[in-house]
Amino acid sequence: MSNHDGSIIAARTDETQEAPAAVIVLAAGAGTRMKSRTPKILHPIGGLSMIGHALGAARGVQPRELAVVVRHERDRVAEHVTQLDTTAVLVDQDDVPGTGRAVQVALEALDARSGQLTGTVVVTYGDVPLLTPETLRELVAVHQGDGNAVTVLTALLEDPTGYGRIQRHDDGTVVAIVEHKDASPEQRAIREVNSGIYAFDAAVLRDALTRVDTANAQGEMYLTDVLAIARTAGGRVAAVVLADRWQVEGANDRVQLAALGAELNRRIVERWMLAGVSVVDPASTWIDTTVVLDEDVTLLPGTALHGRTVVARDAVVGPDTSLTDVVIGEGAHVVRTHGSGARIGAGASVGPFTYLRPGTVLGEEGKIGAFYETKNVTIGRGSKLSHLGYAGDAEIGEYTNIGCGNITANYDGVNKHRTVIGSHVRTSSNTVFVAPVSVGDGAYTGAGAVVRKDVPAGALALSVAPQRNIADWVAGKRPGTAAATAAADAGTDTGTTQTPTGTTSSTTTEESTNA
Ligand code: UD1
Ligand code: MG
Numbered sequence: 001m002s003n004h005d006g007s008i009i010a011a012r013t014d015e016t017q018e019a020p021a022a023v024i025v026l027a028a029g030a031g032t033r034m035k036s037r038t039p040k041i042l043h044p045i046g047g048l049s050m051i052g053h054a055l056g057a058a059r060g061v062q063p064r065e066l067a068v069v070v071r072h073e074r075d076r077v078a079e080h081v082t083q084l085d086t087t088a089v090l091v092d093q094d095d096v097p098g099t100g101r102a103v104q105v106a107l108e109a110l111d112a113r114s115g116q117l118t119g120t121v122v123v124t125y126g127d128v129p130l131l132t133p134e135t136l137r138e139l140v141a142v143h144q145g146d147g148n149a150v151t152v153l154t155a156l157l158e159d160p161t162g163y164g165r166i167q168r169h170d171d172g173t174v175v176a177i178v179e180h181k182d183a184s185p186e187q188r189a190i191r192e193v194n195s196g197i198y199a200f201d202a203a204v205l206r207d208a209l210t211r212v213d214t215a216n217a218q219g220e221m222y223l224t225d226v227l228a229i230a231r232t233a234g235g236r237v238a239a240v241v242l243a244d245r246w247q248v249e250g251a252n253d254r255v256q257l258a259a260l261g262a263e264l265n266r267r268i269v270e271r272w273m274l275a276g277v278s279v280v281d282p283a284s285t286w287i288d289t290t291v292v293l294d295e296d297v298t299l300l301p302g303t304a305l306h307g308r309t310v311v312a313r314d315a316v317v318g319p320d321t322s323l324t325d326v327v328i329g330e331g332a333h334v335v336r337t338h339g340s341g342a343r344i345g346a347g348a349s350v351g352p353f354t355y356l357r358p359g360t361v362l363g364e365e366g367k368i369g370a371f372y373e374t375k376n377v378t379i380g381r382g383s384k385l386s387h388l389g390y391a392g393d394a395e396i397g398e399y400t401n402i403g404c405g406n407i408t409a410n411y412d413g414v415n416k417h418r419t420v421i422g423s424h425v426r427t428s429s430n431t432v433f434v435a436p437v438s439v440g441d442g443a444y445t446g447a448g449a450v451v452r453k454d455v456p457a458g459a460l461a462l463s464v465a466p467q468r469n470i471a472d473w474v475a476g477k478r479p480g481t482a483a484a485t486a487a488a489d490a491g492t493d494t495g496t497t498q499t500p501t502g503t504t505s506s507t508t509t510e511e512s513t514n515a
Pocket of ligand 1: 026027028029030069093096097098099100101102125126127162163164165177179193194195196221222223224250
């Protein structure tokens with residue numbers, strides 16, 4: 001049923017809806033306006049490729065078959081489609097150009113696979129990323145409910161340039177679609193456009209396509225010609241007007257891709273806010289469609305969450321944080337952090353200025369602090385790596401405190417080796433762990449220790465040579481310098497006496513563990 005005042009018709013109830021025989025996704029076009037070595041439909045938006053979004057919407061109507069028509073960059077597109085959807089049927093379009101030919105080859109391939117299709121066939125595009133499964137379901141519901149031969153999804157645009165125009169009779173019934181390049185000035189004034197998304201009766205479509213020729217401005221087989229042909233043959237042809245024009249908009253160049261990306265993100269952020277997530281600055285917050293957030297999560301400005309990132313209740317993320325495939329536990333804080341492939345335990349804290357690389361697992365109530373880089377490291381409950389360091393290929397037990405500036409020297413120039421540190425360990429500032437090496441439970445290290453040998457539980461590892469002070473060295477070796485003058489003044493002022501051979505030895509009490 002058509003509706004001209006801009007709102008989509010209320011969907012019929014789902015029980016009356018029959019699963020479509022097939023959805024055919026058109027993806028053979030070149031997409032030259034992207035000016036890219038990457039095929040247009042593989043460009044990402046909202047964390048998925050454009051074709052990924054199209055496949056998601058198509059699967060949403062639970063078709064018995066899903067076909068994707070390919071041609072341009074065939075192998076790359078085919079590989080990507082198969083990765084996303086193993087049961088999608090790939091159909092190669094031949095030399096005959098046009099959307100009509102694309103649908104015809106798909107129909108032939110599907111008929112050959114499973115016998116002649118009957119019922120509803122939905123056609124959609126690989127480059128309309130905001131189209132939702134709900135819209136396709138409503139299209140199918142109207143199509144089936146009204147017993148249409150063809151139902152086309154349309155939109156009213158301020159600037160309809162380039163689109164096919166919907167020609168209606170005075171009584172409102174849809175007569176035909178006229179392509180922009182073939183349209184008269186009067187037809188070009190029509191603002192209702194063809195989205196390129198349709199529901200067809202399979203038999204009508206099959207028959208009409210045999211009558212579609214290439215006698216038009218572009219020399220292509222136009223799928224749009226099927227409407228007039230079906231109508232002439234006595235079929236019911238109707239349009240569903242979609243008020244939400246974003247859903248039928250394709251991305252032809254990178255300007256349109258960015259505009260669609262911003263709108264998609266706006267919708268995703270809004271959905272999460274309505275689901276109980278606090279987003280302080282929606283405009284600077286980017287959330288992929290694949291991300292999952294819990295109630296009472298707070299996202300601070302400049303936060304970008306990608307891939308399979310999952311954030312649990314009461315966690316606070318940001319500001320200025322980019323995370324890909326990072327799982328964050330309840331109540332954790334992640335501040336000014338760049339991370340991927342990491343797990344952060346409940347109540348843990350990360351940042352600011354922290355780089356989490358894949359394989360980082362931080363236990364509950366643990367901490368990875370400022371200017372730390374981590375990779376492939378498991379950190380137990382309550383353990384802290386508070387400031388300035390690198391931990392890679394390591395395992396750290398529970399309630400251990402790693403001092404400031406500690407480094408795991410995991411790479412010998414050829415191979416990577418592991419560092420294993422126990423629980424309740426206290427390491428002093430600037431300890432270097434030369435892997436492979438292990439430190440037992442409750443052990444300590446001294447400041448600047450280079451740990452090359454295993455440290456038994458409870459031991460203190462010292463490797464820095466005892467300190468030696470050579471008295472009056474400056475007066476002897478750097479006479480006349482400001483340092484010498486300062487030293488002389490200090491000697492006078494404080495009355496300190498130093499012996500030329502005086503030495504002090506380092507003690508553990510002067511070594512901070514940077515709690
Ligand atoms: C098409 C419609 C137009 C509609 C517009 C909406 C026709 C004749 N015109 O025009 O009425 O307003 O979409 O965006 O259908 N494709 C193939 N094989 C081909 C040609 C195209 O698979 O031989 C695919 C493209 O990859 C793309 C889609 O079909 O996904 C549309 O192709 P495009 O060239 O953009 O069609 P338009 O000229 O924009
Ligand atoms: Mg187009």
